[in-house]
Amino acid sequence: MRAIVIHEFGGRDKLLYADVPQPEPADGEVLIRVHAAGINPVDWKIREGNLKDRGIPHQFPLIPGWDLAGVVEQRGLGAKRFQIGEAVYAYCRRSIIHNGTYAQYICLPESYLSRKPVNLSFEEAACVPLAALTAYQALFDAAGLQKGETVLIVGASGGVGSFAVQLAKNAEAEVTAVAGAEHQAYLKQLGADHTLDYQREDFRQGLKALHPQGVDLAFACAGGESLIKAYDCVRPGGRLATIVEKGDEALARQKGIHLLYVFVEPNAAQLDILRTHLEYGRLKVHVSRVFEWTQITQAHQHIESGHTRGKIVLKTLI
Numbered sequence: 001m002r003a004i005v006i007h008e009f010g011g012r013d014k015l016l017y018a019d020v021p022q023p024e025p026a027d028g029e030v031l032i033r034v035h036a037a038g039i040n041p042v043d044w045k046i047r048e049g050n051l052k053d054r055g056i057p058h059q060f061p062l063i064p065g066w067d068l069a070g071v072v073e074q075r076g077l078g079a080k081r082f083q084i085g086e087a088v089y090a091y092c093r094r095s096i097i098h099n100g101t102y103a104q105y106i107c108l109p110e111s112y113l114s115r116k117p118v119n120l121s122f123e124e125a126a127c128v129p130l131a132a133l134t135a136y137q138a139l140f141d142a143a144g145l146q147k148g149e150t151v152l153i154v155g156a157s158g159g160v161g162s163f164a165v166q167l168a169k170n171a172e173a174e175v176t177a178v179a180g181a182e183h184q185a186y187l188k189q190l191g192a193d194h195t196l197d198y199q200r201e202d203f204r205q206g207l208k209a210l211h212p213q214g215v216d217l218a219f220a221c222a223g224g225e226s227l228i229k230a231y232d233c234v235r236p237g238g239r240l241a242t243i244v245e246k247g248d249e250a251l252a253r254q255k256g257i258h259l260l261y262v263f264v265e266p267n268a269a270q271l272d273i274l275r276t277h278l279e280y281g282r283l284k285v286h287v288s289r290v291f292e293w294t295q296i297t298q299a300h301q302h303i304e305s306g307h308t309r310g311k312i313v314l315k316t317l318i
Contacts, residue, residue, distance in 0.1 A: 006060070008175065012047075016301065025075060025081075026107065028268070029109055030082060035122035036069050038129065038311060039302075039311075039313060043065060058098065059097070066091060066129075068106065069120075069124075070115055072113075089113075092266070102202065113271075124247045127313050130140045132265060135160050137270070148173070151168045153176070154219070171239045176194040181199050182305070186309060215233055223303055240259050241262055258313035286311065289312045
């Protein structure tokens with residue numbers, strides 16, 4: 001089969017097209033023909049070796065990619081949940097970073113899979129799993145978001161942030177979303193109650209005008225200075241969830257807030273919940289660009305910019 005591989009960590013020039021053996025499903029696994037692979041910031045971080053010191057082992061040659069939508073082609077012994085030819089989507093992180101979704105085929109435990117939302121194309125569905133599961137697990141599993149709470153979402157126009165705005169509004173929270181000027185109308189369309197333009201003003205000042213005591217929950221989808229500023233936006237006793245960096249526990253204690261670091265895990269039951277939201281129109285997927293198989297270096301250049309609205313996706317060879 002054809003795949004995009006790296007043989008060593010480095011820049012975009014390390015992404016190579018290669019013929020590799022087609023995998024065979026083990027017991028409890030299914031072989032999936034990948035129709036589309038979501039592209040996420042973690043992909044270029046893996047390519048550059050940024051995750052090798054975080055306790056996640058890797059093996060070369062390494063096929064990147066943790067998101068997919070595709071079709072079940074073959075079933076291993078005991079894999080009975082899905083029929084041959086059934087369309088599925090999945091978040092595909094395994095214990096070893098080795099066989100990812102930038103390929104024509106991948107084998108996964110059937111416990112990772114959910115049926116693809118019927119109203120989404122393969123390209124749209126491939127954009128959902130990692131980003132939407134991250135938002136869901138941060139807001140509800142880690143932070144325990146409740147109806148009527150106030151939420152600040154920093155980096156709200158990206159893949160995770162876009163789903164977080166919608167999920168928080170669906171939970172009847174009051175949502176303030178932070179992004180650049182060009183994304184303000186987009187965030188309103190997603191349902192944000194308030195939007196703040198970090199390019200025009202320090203979003204801490206805008207947030208203070210809305211919530212003088214701070215919000216119940218801040219969700220930082222961006223790191224660096226944006227994450228540091230988010231500490232000042234949470235009320236005493238509130239929560240700060242972060243996904244890019246683990247954060248500063250000492251600073252959180254000083255501020256009297258609870259710091260929560262989330263690294264998304266596969267969860268098919270939650271993908272089932274998200275599928276229901278998507279099929280009933282309670283969640284929208286914004287695909288800013290579909291890249292062809294031959295455009296992988298351009299796709300990585302795009303995701304490295306840090307300014308993607310919604311999601312981008314790779315159309316694989318089928």
